[in-house]
Amino acid sequence: MSRDYLFRRILIAIPSLLGISLVLFTVLALAPGDPFGELVTNPNVPAEIRLALRAKFGLDDPVWIRYVRWLNAMLQGDWGFSFTSRMDVDTLIMQRLPTTVAVIGAAQILAIVVAIPVGVLAATRPYSLFDQIANTLAFVGFSLPTFFTGLLLILVFSIQLDWLPFVYRTDIRASGWQWWWEHIRQSIMPVTVLGLFQGASLVRYVRSSVLDVIKLDYVTTARSKGIGEPKVVTRHVVRNALIPVVTLVALQMPVVFGGAIVTEQIFRIPGIGSLLISSILANDTPVVMGVTFVFACLVVLFNLIADILYGWLDPRITFR
């Protein structure tokens, strides 16, 4: 893979982010409700002051002027101020982002670690018992929404069995191993819920991709070399089969974040997903804008990673 390819990919990411932020900004500007809404109904605030405040924050300027102003401030590291939490949006997001990234990251890793071997094994024994079980489970896992599996797990493991905590806490008062152990314990359920949901669709992608590749001519060539079936599969089938899967996974990232938002609500994880929900409910537009933009950046980042992986898996890419 050439440095050129990477550079081009990063360059393409910049206009995408600008476009996304413009759309987000416009939609939020057009949406009903504004942060000073409560001032209107508050009799203690005189109308002049209200108007002065609106003018000061430029709330009545045309959308594009406000967008340019926002973008300018954003680039200088000023993400705005949360009227509800009384703190800077960037500080607020940075407090919560690590939790979300850790949960989503762990879930993705779980999904990949489970789905690739299962999908490959299922595809190499099509219609066997293993394949049928894997397929059925994948179908079930794919059909059950995360809020359902989440509540089910809470019901079983927290309420009935009382093995795992069902509220995620950041203020764990322990240190060293104890601290890690508590964190792992409270992450098990959310990570499982998200990971298996992701893994279920991944199994199906991997299986069908492997089935497509395994009947190609070069796999027969590989078999004719006498290198043994395990090597044929791992060296010649899996790598080629993963190429389209990488793209599909990247395209699925927004769905993953959607699932993460729901999961954070259920387990009350103080991540940016639950922050998004509460700020929407509170009409806290700067936070909504900030969090959505962070999600957009994450999607673009994962697409970038997918492109890099793609270029690494498929040498033909570099030369296009």
Add this chain to the structure above:
Amino acid sequence: MTEALLEIKDLKTWFKTDDGMVRAVDGVSMTIARGETLAVVGESGCGKTVTARSVLKLIDMPPGRFEAGQIVWRGRDLIPLPAADMDKIRAREIAMVFQEPMTSLNPVYTVGDQIAESLRTHHGLSRKESIDGAVEMLKLVQIPNAERRVHDYPHQFSGGMRQRVVIAIALACKPQLLIADEPTTALDVTIQAQILELLGDMKAKFGMAIMLITHAMGVVAENAQRVVVMYAGKVVEEAPVEELFGNPRHPYTQGLIRSIPRVDARTRGHARLEQIPGTVPSLLNPPAGCRFANRCRFATDPCRDSEPPLRQVAPNHKVACIL
């Protein structure tokens, strides 16, 4: 005949499909002696590829299955052989060149890696040694700048060059038998001649036997010592090349020979390319009796009643026709 290297005895390779059993190879026998070139000819769909892949057990099972017969390689039947033992024969003793050079190489590995892979597996070479071996093989199949090109990927090669790479892969472990399944069909006419010449050179160098599968009679005449003619999953005639061209006995073989474009005819302004009229019968429910009967101008009732057995008509010349 000298010592038989490979003996296919009454092989039946069938495929179970939704429509029923496809009898792709239905009682085929042939032998190849050490160092000889045997051509296997026949129209598209007559079972040449299935026969060839059966030898290396590269048939997908299911849907395929060995219904009957033996594939005796140096005295040992391959059909019951466990996969691990089969892998020791592949590439090291029997290797294969495939029909379609554009798809028979893995796009994500360098050609060097793909040649080196069998060297590492069968000769236990280190990475460096095996890549050196790959360079040697690329030189042998006359790829210019072999040292540099060994690190190139398949898409950086033309069709003819890729087929040279495929041949290099096949010959890397110096097999005793090379099965070449229509190695030139997918290539330009000028390249075809070069690839056949290369195969000839390689044979002169390594002395391996070749099973040359083709549907072009012209290729047979120039490259093989003996010919097996297949029709609808069966062998219909088998003879040494001169005998077959001089005295073809089966009406189908006669038709194939007439279909060779003749240079003298072309110079007179119109090529006399005679096609055999009619179509190949279905392999799903092959007709009883001679499978060529519906296209044969000599067909009589006895032909349709019972299948004509392969019988000896001259030394080394067998034919499955009642005539």
